[in-house]
Amino acid sequence: MRFELDTGLSSLQGKRPRNEDFAGMQAPQPHEAERGWVAALADGVSGAEGVANDGLMAAQTSVMSLLRDFHAVPADWDTSVALDRLLGHQNAWLASHNRRPGPDGQPREALTTLTAVALRGRRYALAHIGDSRAWLLRDGDCLLLTQDHRMERRDFAGLTRALGLDDALRLDHSAGELKVGDRLLLTSDGVHGALRARQIADLLRATPGAQAAADALTAAALAAGSLDNATALVLDVKDLADPGLNDLAALGRTLPSPGPLGVGSVLDGYQVTALVADNGVHRLLQARELASGRLVALKMLRPGRADDPEERAMLAHEIWLGLRLAEAPRHRRRGGESGFVRVHPPADGATHFYAVFDWHTGQTLEQLLAKGPLDVGQAQALAVAVARSLSLLHAAGVIHRDIKPANLHLGDDGQWRVLDLGVALSPRATVAARELHAGTPSYINPEQWDDPPAPADAGADLFALGVTLYQALTGRLPYGEVEPYQLARYRREPASVSRLQPSVPMPLDRVVMRAVAREARARFETADELLLALERLAARDQPLQRAPRPPRDAALTWQIAFGISALLNFLLVAWLLFLPR
Known part of the structure; x- marks a missing residue:
């Protein structure tokens, strides 16, 4: 399966002299499908008087560098690690930039908030700094996923953390599972500063379509009197990809291995029909899927090896490879077959960790x-x-x-x-x-x-x-x-x-x-x-396909042969008669 999203982005300048918000999203190329999608929203910080204001530049470069480089990191990097390292490099560059004087010797201030979300396999990962926000609408409930890094006091109001503010970057990270029907939202403070959480939730519930929802949120924010730029980025999860290696490894770490299963035992809708093999590490069982009646093969760790983290990781890797080979280029197959047994992704709600394969007699x-x-x-x-x-x-x-x-x-x-x-x-x-x-x-x-x-x-x-x-x-x-x-x-x-x-x-x-x-x-x-x-x-x-020879008349063939034989006999008799004595 392929990850399917409906996306929407709206960014309005509002009453500000220019729009210093910047947001975007990046889909993977076909060969990068497992790396997933990435989206980010940044709100450039307006500089104080007498300071060279590079807030828009900070917002643009932070989002664009993240989107550009996210799919180029090593495939074995965890998503949160990738976000942390990419944003860490950007923060170091902005901090260095801010140490250099600007035009006319003015100090520089290239600062921005940033909230990024990566959707990979069947999970999302968030990285956040500043006071932009991330929201999740699931089954009608709207949940705020981030916490503002902002201090509101009588004598001071401002950000306590931002990209470019300090040499050391402190990002908030969080992660969670994705479900079909989830709606993720990123907003700048021009939206959530003017709209209450209940209003945002009502608009997310009531507005179908990601782009329509993004437009409705920014329009409602300006109508409510927002004094800042208003930006909303909406991601609707329409379908989930097969789980990636990180997803499968997480299942291997959290789900228990099945205990001893005999013929007739039922596991997550599969009824065991036979024990096929036991090699001391794994057990291979034949089972029937009760819902469809088809036969499958179940591969699981033996009870004595069930707690070995390396064996669990290798089984997760085997499942991942099987899913990956199912998506191999069709020109390398013959008759649509990859030459390997098809593996099925773990079912939602699986209670134990094991692999499910097609059964072939x-x-x-x-x-x-x-x-x-x-x-x-x-x-x-x-x-x-x-x-x-x-x-x-x-x-x-x-x-x-x-x-x-x-x-x-x-x-x-x-x-x-x-x-x-x-x-x-x-x-x-x-x-x-x-x-x-x-x-x-x-x-x-x-x-x-x-x-x-x-x-x-x-x-x-x-x-x-x-x-x-x-x-x-x-x-x-x-x-x-x-x-x-x-x-x-x-x-x-x-x-x-x-x-x-x-x-x-x-x-x-x-x-x-x-x-x-x-x-x-x-x-x-x-x-x-x-x-x-x-x-x-x-x-x-x-065998070579030779052109068929034309049929011959059998009588004519024998006549020719008889004539040649008679001529030879006549010549032999003549030679004997006239031979000198």
């Missing part, structure tokens, strides 16, 4: 190989499908790290799918996940057993696929059963596939042997390179 490659090696056609279809899936995965900056027969599944629909992204690496993976030496030893490329070990990369997945193809065609592993750090296994090249299985054509043999070569430089460099080699093999194996 069929068999893993490990189960198929228990009956014997694959034929050439089956192995080529497997290789092409998995290479295409790895191309999709690597294009997203993700390394699977555990390609093997148990993690490749042939559905009854004829589609090969890659299973288990539990130890996959992405730019958002945790430090603990990166340090984990993951994978099954017999399928790990030799470089990862060096001292120091090479990190897992795209080549590691391609080597593991090569080992899998070798095994699928021959029933044997190219280097045998490898134990951790057993480098002696890699002292010689393995026996060729065609030597062990003579039915394998030489072109396919060369592709597989290149994929499992001892030296990394001799192997395929990318999944696309391997995929191209496999597709050329498939094209070469297609």
Whole structure:
């Protein structure tokens, strides 16, 4: 799903000589969708007499720099961290600017209030300084989300905090969950200084459409006698995106893991129908969704590992990767399929932390190989499908790290799918996940057993696929059963596939042997390179379509043959008669 907002912005000068409010919002580009939206409103501070007034400049540059840079911060930054650091840099620049004298030696005063909101995944994050405000209308209730940094005394009235006022920036931060139907509002003091909270709430409830609501608020403020610029920015949440990694990680930290579940147990509307697997860390259950009747797979931590924060973070990462792959570019798919099992976002109101996947009937490659090696056609279809899936995965900056027969599944629909992204690496993976030496030893490329070990990369997945193809065609592993750090296994090249299985054509043999070569430089460099080699093999194996020959008259053919035979016999008799005696 994609985040969908209706936005409205109205800013009126009112009775001031110029409008020193500034506000705006920025939507993400398609490739930045997970980073979400950001909106900000600033109210430039009017300078005192004899001071170079740069309040409008401060408001404009603060909002514009935040909107410009928000989607450029590292993807693994928390939203509040991103807001804090970006506004911290802006505050430092304004403070430095204010220390320099202005025209004619006048002191400078470039100060502004600012309230910013970022909407990411299914949560919002606020950063606030000064006396602009943020509001939330939900289910008819209007809640003020910020507190003014302003002192009102008989002998002094003014801001106690603002951007550019001090070298040290102290922002107020808050965050919360988003719901469809929420209406967020940012206002300058020209609006909430003239309208009471009840009036603002009534206008938000009564005015449909974000732009109409923003216009109604600023018009009402001026009609009520506002002496300041009046600015209102309205954000209506029409639809929520799939949860981002931060959302899922938060669920992993707060929701309990399910306890032991037997057949017939019900969890959040899913009734367990079978225990599929238990690997000591996770349990995989088959379940039926009671509302729809469809079968799903539930993956959860075993009770003994349920309190491990790293395991919870890795499961959240696996769910996030599955959701991300579902949005992969369609040109990299085949028949609309990504080659991975679709994962479902956690349902609203989920009581426990677990993953929900589509259920596909069929068999893993490990189960198929228990009956014997694959034929050439089956192995080529497997290789092409998995290479295409790895191309999709690597294009997203993700390394699977555990390609093997148990993690490749042939559905009854004829589609090969890659299973288990539990130890996959992405730019958002945790430090603990990166340090984990993951994978099954017999399928790990030799470089990862060096001292120091090479990190897992795209080549590691391609080597593991090569080992899998070798095994699928021959029933044997190219280097045998490898134990951790057993480098002696890699002292010689393995026996060729065609030597062990003579039915394998030489072109396919060369592709597989290149994929499992001892030296990394001799192997395929990318999944696309391997995929191209496999597709050329498939094209070469297609039978040539020859033009049909015209039908011949069988009687005429025999007549011609008889005539030629008779002529030859006559010549032989003549030669014998006239041969010199």
